[in-house]
Amino acid sequence: MEKMKYKMSSRATILLGRESVSRVDGAIIELVKNTYDADAGFCLICFDVKHDHIYILDNGSGMTKGIIESCWMLIGTDNKRVEYLSAKNRIKSGEKGIGRFALDRLGSKCKMYTKHESENLICWETDWSSFEKSGQIIDDVEANFSYCPGQQFEDVIPIEIKNAIAQCARENHNNQFSLKSGTLFSISGLRDKWSDREKEKVIDVLGYLIPPVEQQNYAIIIQRSLTSTAFKVDSDITDDYDYKVRAHFDGKKVTAKVFRNEFDLNIMPKELFRQPAFSFEPYRLEDFSKEYFEITRTVSELTGNDSSAYANMCESVGPFDFQFIFMKLSNRGEGPYYYKAVSRKRKIWMENHGGLKIYRDNFLVRPYGDPTSKSFDWLGLDARKGINPVAISDKSEQWHVNNSQLQGTVLISRVYNASILDKSSREGIIENEFFDALSSLLIAIISIFEKDRAHIVKNIKRYNDQQNQRERAKEEAAGIAKTVLGKKNKRTKEKSSDAASDTEKLATAVQIYQEEREELISEIKLLRALATNGLMTTTMVHDLKSINALLVSRVRGFKLAIRQNDTLQIQRNLDDLKTNDEFLKSWITVITTQTKKDRRRRLKKDIYKVLSESLKLISPILNRKMVEIQFATDGGEAYKKIFATDFDSIIYNLVINSIESFEETKVSERQITIRVESDDDNLMVHYSDNGHGLTEAFKKNPYSIFKYGTTSKFDAEGNAVGTGLGMYIVASSINEYKGRYTITKVEDGFGLDITIPLSEEGR
Known part of the structure; x- marks a missing residue:
């Protein structure tokens, strides 16, 4: 040829x-x-x-x-x-x-x-x-x-x-x-x-x-x-920053050095460091006095993703270095958090040098971090902030940074990061699953700084509030308003003085504020109930789909069994019908009951009875999931003014997590144990299951599961698919009653002890 x-x-x-x-x-x-x-x-x-x-x-x-x-x-x-x-x-x-x-x-x-x-x-x-x-x-x-x-x-x-x-x-x-x-x-x-x-x-x-x-x-x-x-x-390097992080990823773990330069240690009161939130590393006085603190986290500990497939993908990304600085552009609206003064030159510097840039083998990969391109915010930090735009002092400690407040460099290599591929145009990187894994690791490293800053500022605010006695002032104002308005109703029709009139106006305003606050609380209760309903529906989606598939076809089978006078088949159809209907009734009852207005009103109720009723409502759901609940009490009673929906949310979200744990764990019997007891001062609820417990990602810091947005559910690419709401709702509901929660078991099951004060001060 x-x-x-x-x-x-x-x-x-x-x-x-x-x-x-x-x-x-x-x-x-x-x-x-x-x-x-x-x-x-x-x-x-x-x-x-x-x-x-x-x-x-x-x-x-x-x-x-x-x-x-x-x-x-x-x-x-x-x-x-x-x-x-x-x-x-x-x-x-x-x-x-x-x-x-x-x-x-x-x-x-x-x-x-x-x-x-x-x-x-x-x-x-x-x-x-x-x-x-x-x-x-x-x-x-x-x-x-x-x-x-x-x-x-x-x-x-x-x-x-x-x-x-x-x-x-x-x-x-x-x-x-x-x-x-x-x-x-x-x-x-x-x-x-x-x-x-x-x-x-x-x-x-x-x-x-x-x-x-x-x-x-x-x-x-x-x-x-x-x-x-x-x-x-030359690149214009600056020493004027609030935070600096230097991180290295070796393929399995991240080691990060965190430099704090935001807080003025000279004006931070020493009493602050005697508070519980500042009594452990790296938040002690001696930690603030050091140049930096260092932490090491595995991929699962850093991201919360315990999947071996995701860990392997991150390992395939290869080692890299990541350094960035954070700059506040002003102190306006932040609050008295002992910040150092902010230079006016910062905004100009960040406009010229800001953004996170990628360097491959010491050369810039364009257009990442270029303020004139659409890839300036290539990690999507501003969208992430928009989803959860909480203040730095928010109690959830879920504050997120804006892209415009960061400047940094990501150092990769074509030798050690061969899975991160250049586009044929020689500008940009092919955004495949490995680039997504790199991005998720970088965001997780950024979150190290975010969580540190949020923890510090939240607890500085808490300390300042205690020092200023803001809560006591609110309570006293509410009492005065009630007294003043009571006197007004008894007052004769004589012309009141200007001072009395002003006092009445102020008292009326305080009372209006209280009424509006109660309306907001009611809305929050409704939103929590709806969120819990959504989580429960997600947990049962497979069962609901199965029933949906049978809704029409089962009639055909029923007719055939009746025509043939097949009593055995008729009985089987009736049993299936009863089981499915009980399950649907339970699900519908839970959803409609939780959103009832009276369960979102603060009423004096026996908490024992409220918990028992909540469990009774979901028993058909638990039966279908083959979950056995052992509910035991000391035979007592615990009356308190509560929102019943709060206790529904606590129990249902704990049960939802247990069911999901059972789905991933092979155990011969799926068991949940709830034991309730009380004394003159407190109600105690002891909850435990025999599922898989916490994933490795949370065992070192188990209480992070209560933070907003924290989830252990990820897809194959490492993207979070869980809402991160369930345990956050549990913690928020307990905190509203000034209660306490203690994790008692993280392996071979999960355990949580809840203590609720019964006095009205513990409302």
Whole structure:
């Protein structure tokens, strides 16, 4: 069989290159990357627009004739993929072998001088328009090549550029700017109009092109024109931050150093650190006095996702480093939380430098963190904040940061993070499941700082409220209002004084406030009841679907059994009908009962009886789920003014969690034990089940399950699918009665002890 060879049009080749390097700033970046890969100490870019030239100079290793032929002129070469480490152990950033087309993007002609230590100076020259001739194949296109014996590399560098390099060397006092070897590109026939504004755009991009830590070993130098003064492009690093986090992920766990710089220890009262919330690490006085505290978390502990598939995916993402700072832009509206003063310059600095940027092998991956692009908030932090926009002092400790308040860098590598793939356009990353896993890990690391800050501020607020006796003032005001308004009703029709009138107005306002507060409480009760109903329905969705599938088809089977007079089949149908109807009745009764208005009114009731009635309502549901409840009491009574729906929510959410635990655990008998007892002061409820207990993610910090949004339910990609409401509702309901809850068991089942004060002060 005869063989035929593929051919490629020279024009098609260059068009492909222009597709890959379509933007002028992208072209500059590609050429700068090549200088870094060549172990250069610097790269200088000179815009000699007046003479239709751009110069790009580096002092890297240069190229030999063999390298030019086998690598530089081989389109699509994989030499950087195979030989990915440079002589200075830099991981080479290029790998697709099309970066040289960046030269074509900038200008129609290019002359290159390159000097390798092993050969004479080389001059290479090409006219990119020669690629565009019709009918020509790639093999027909040639470049000019010649040695320059007797000439040194410095001899071909324009004197203005050479002087600029000498000036940089004097200012930095090192040999980073030696010119013994390297490469100089002289690009002419410029394709763009290089206005001052266009130059500044490129300069801004180059300021972030490499992370600050690498700028000590590699410099980018700019000359706006051939005669202008050269300057080094640096990232503007600031020490003015409120929080800083440095984190490293090794594939299995995250180690993070958290630097607090927000709170003024000089004005924080020492009494504050005698409060329970500040009595343990890392919230003690000595912890605040240290430069930073360090924590280590496994993937499951950090994210709450105990799935082995998710852990494996995170391990496949590979190791990375993540550093970020948090800045408040003002103290306005925050409250007296002992903050340090906020500089007015912060807002300007964040506008110019804010955002979370990704660096692959020490080079910026665009457009992540670029304030001019849609990928500025690529982690979706603002949307996350919008879903739960609570204040920093909220008791849930679920405050989230705005994207505009963060600045940071994510450091990855194509060697160690091979699953994080570049797009073919050379801008952006393919957003596959591994990129999603990376994003979820980064958000979890950010949450370390969020939880720390929220815990501190919430408890500072609690301390200040206690010091200011705000709650006592409210109670006293309510009492005064009641007294004043009572006197008003008994007062004669004599004309009242202005002072008395003002007092009555104030008392009326307080009473209106109390009435509105009661209305809000009633709304909260309704929302909790609806949320609990939703959670219960979700737990039973499989059973409801099964019944739904039978609703019509069972009639057909019933008719057939009656026609055939099959008494056994008729009885089976009746039994199934009864079981399903009891289940549906129970579900409907629970939902409708919880939302009844009288259960959202504060009435004096026997809590023993309320709990017993709640369990009786859901017994058909438990029977269908094959769950046995052992309910025992000490035979006492415990009367208290309560909202019955609160105790429904406590019991139902605990039961829902137990049912879901049973679904994931193979146990011979599904058992829940509830024991109720009381004394003169308190009611005690002891709850336990024999499910799987808490997942590994929560065993070190089990009380985090009571925080809003905390869930152990995730899909295969690591996205949270649980609501994180169930145990939060339990805790919120108990807290409203100034009760206490204690986790008694986390393995081989779950246990919780609840104590509710019976005095009216414990309402």
